[in-house]
Amino acid sequence: FHSVNRKFIPLIKDLRVAGVPFVFTSHGQLGFRNAGHWLLKFIYLNVFDHSLRKAAGLHLLTECANRQLKFLLPNYPGVKLVQGHPVTVPHPATAPAVSRSDYGIPEGVFVLIFLGRLDVWTKGLDLLIAAFASLPAGRFRLVIAGPDWHGGEAKLERQAEQLGCRNHIHFLGPVYGAKKYSLLRMADAFVSPSRHEAFGITFIEALLCDRPLVTSTKLNLAPDLSAAKAALITPLTAGAIADAIARLEAEPKLRHSLAGKGKTWAETNCDPNRTGIRFREFYQSIINNPPTSDRRFPQAGAGGA
Secondary structure, X not given: OOOOOHHHHHHHHHHHHHOOXXXXXXXXXXXXXXXXXXXXXHHHHHHHOOHHHHOOEEEEOOHHHHHHXXXXXXXXXXXXXXXXXXXXXXXXOOOOOOOHHHHOXXXXXXXXXXXXXXXXXXXXXXXXXXXXXXOOOOOEEEEEEOOEOOOHXXXXXXXXXXXXXXXXXXXXXXXXXXXXXXXXXXXXXXXXXXXXXXXXXXXXXXXXXXXXXXXXOOEOXXXXXHHXXXXXXXXXXXXXXXXXXXXHHHOHHHHHHHHHHHHHHHHHHHOHHHHHHHHHHHHHHHHXXXXXXXXXXXXXXXXXX
C-alpha cells in the first residue's frame, strides 16, 4: 500500500483472515511537522485505523521518517526497510545536455534549475524568486520547469516583475523523459527550498545527473544529505538561500565535492541495481515469517466440515 486510507480496511481484514502479509510504503504519511500535526496522526493511526500496526513491514524512505515512527506507532512490531525510492537516470550519452542558446541563455552565466510542479508555497518558490532577485544581475539565470499548480506560474511571474528579475527567469512548462535529464545536465545547480517535502524524486534525479543541490532544512532528506555532505542545506529564508547559491557560484571545488558526494549518496540509496538486494531481503524476511491469520473458524471442506 502506498497510502493510509480507511477505504482499505475491508481489504486488509480479508488479507489478515487469509494470512497474507502486506506492506506500507511511507510517502510522507509517517511524518509530522509540528505537535498538532503529530497529535492528529497519532489519534488516527492508534484509535481509528490500525492498518499500519498490523502491517508485516514498513518501507520508510528517509531516516527522518524512521525516527518519527516511534512517536506515531510506539513499539511497532513489524519489519522496517529504511532507504530511498529507487530512481533510474539514463546515461549521459543518451540524454546529453541541451544547448543554452536554445533557451536564450548566454554562456558564462551560472544557471540554476528548479524542476517540479509549481506549487508556490509547498516548494518555497516565492523564497527562490526573492533569493534570485538579490543575486548580482547578469551573472545568474533561473530555469523553472514543471506543470502549473493553481496558477503558480502567474504568481511567480508577477513576483519576478515586481522584483525586477523577470527577464532572467525562464519558465519552460512541464518537461518529461530525456528532455528533463538534458535540462538538468545543462544547469550548474538544482535549487528547491521546500517548506515540507517527504522525499522528492526530482532531487534524486538531479543528484544522479551530477548537479549540486541547494535545499531547505524542512526536506525529510535533509539530515541524510547533510550527514553525507551531499547538499547545501539552508534555513527557509531568501537571504540564506541566496547566500548558498552565491557560495556555489564562487567555489567550483565546493560544487564538484557536492556533486560527487550527492551522486554517491543517490547511487547507494536509490539506484535499483544497488538497493535491489535490500528490497529482496526485506520482502523475503516477511515471506519467511508470515503473520498469524485472523481466521476464527476452519475453512469449508477442511477438518471434516
